[in-house]
Amino acid sequence: MPSADNELKSRNLRDILEQARLFLAGSESAHLDAELLLMAVLGKNRAFLRTWPDYPVERAQRDAYCELLERRKAGEPVAYLLGQWEFWSLPLQVNTHTLVPRPETELLVEQALARLPDGSLRVADLGTGSGAIALALASERPSWNIWASDLSEKALEVARTNARQLKLPNVTFCQGNWCEALPEQSFNMIVSNPPYIAPDDPYLEGDGLPFEPISALVAGNNGLKDIISIVQQASLKLIDGGWLLIEHGAEQGASVRDIYSSAKFQCVETKRDFAGNERLSLGKLKHAK
Ligand code: GLN
Numbered sequence: 001m002p003s004a005d006n007e008l009k010s011r012n013l014r015d016i017l018e019q020a021r022l023f024l025a026g027s028e029s030a031h032l033d034a035e036l037l038l039m040a041v042l043g044k045n046r047a048f049l050r051t052w053p054d055y056p057v058e059r060a061q062r063d064a065y066c067e068l069l070e071r072r073k074a075g076e077p078v079a080y081l082l083g084q085w086e087f088w089s090l091p092l093q094v095n096t097h098t099l100v101p102r103p104e105t106e107l108l109v110e111q112a113l114a115r116l117p118d119g120s121l122r123v124a125d126l127g128t129g130s131g132a133i134a135l136a137l138a139s140e141r142p143s144w145n146i147w148a149s150d151l152s153e154k155a156l157e158v159a160r161t162n163a164r165q166l167k168l169p170n171v172t173f174c175q176g177n178w179c180e181a182l183p184e185q186s187f188n189m190i191v192s193n194p195p196y197i198a199p200d201d202p203y204l205e206g207d208g209l210p211f212e213p214i215s216a217l218v219a220g221n222n223g224l225k226d227i228i229s230i231v232q233q234a235s236l237k238l239i240d241g242g243w244l245l246i247e248h249g250a251e252q253g254a255s256v257r258d259i260y261s262s263a264k265f266q267c268v269e270t271k272r273d274f275a276g277n278e279r280l281s282l283g284k285l286k287h288a289k
């Protein structure tokens with residue numbers, strides 16, 4: 001395999017960037033990745049790259065860039081190489097203990113915000129990872145009391161750091177399995193982006209996924225195991241009329257709607273993401289009289 005060191009011959013920014021793009025060619029995001037990594041190495045923004053094509057890249061910076069390009073070519077997600085990724089316009093720290101936040105998960109935030117106004121409400125995000133969903137909600141609804149749970153203490157460390165850096169005090173992080181970590185009281189809304197990929201799905205070998213925490217991606221029972229647990233637990237944890245929103249795979253809409261309906265949820269529906277795929281299902285709990 002050609003090494004980045006051999007491919008990046010030039011010293012000026014424009015040529016180095018062009019050679020890096022060629023080195024990463026084959027990946028859909030080659031252009032963007034080459035730019036993001038060079039911006040990180042130089043400590044400059046995109047406008048600088050455009051404005052100073054003849055900028056002389058120092059030897060040490062070129063070496064650091066080559067190392068990052070090699071790791072990217074070996075499949076490591078850019079988000080982990082940068083240690084940071086944006087979600088809902090919030091800069092979030094991420095590492096290999098947390099999933100890289102996906103743009104399609106912003107649908108979950110949008111749909112949650114559309115259901116309840118600001119006010120003294122109790123909302124939970126189950127399996128919070130880097131805290132992406134909980135912190136996006138906290139940034140839009142400062143009066144909500146948000147609890148965010150995760151089984152992984154290492155993920156919670158990242159989420160707590162993000163909350164501190166973003167100065168969002170209305171999220172309480174707690175360690176445990178789905179609803180088990182939450183306090184006694186009932187909730188107005190529960191949201192989750194749980195693992196939902198089947199263990200034998202070849203998609204797991206795709207770009208970047210082998211570097212992500214498998215426990216955040218994969219669930220037994222054809223990807224539905226954790227969704228079933230969440231629906232059951234949430235039905236005991238929500239107030240009458242409380243909402244549950246769960247992200248899932250593009251082929252799982254019908255199964256997830258059935259799971260909701262058999263757990264006494266009403267107004268059950270599935271929403272599609274910007275790519276037109278069924279991406280989340282939601283329902284309103286109706287307590288038995
Ligand atoms: N939506 C992610 C993907 O398709 C998977 C995240 C998840 O399992 N919750 O890569």
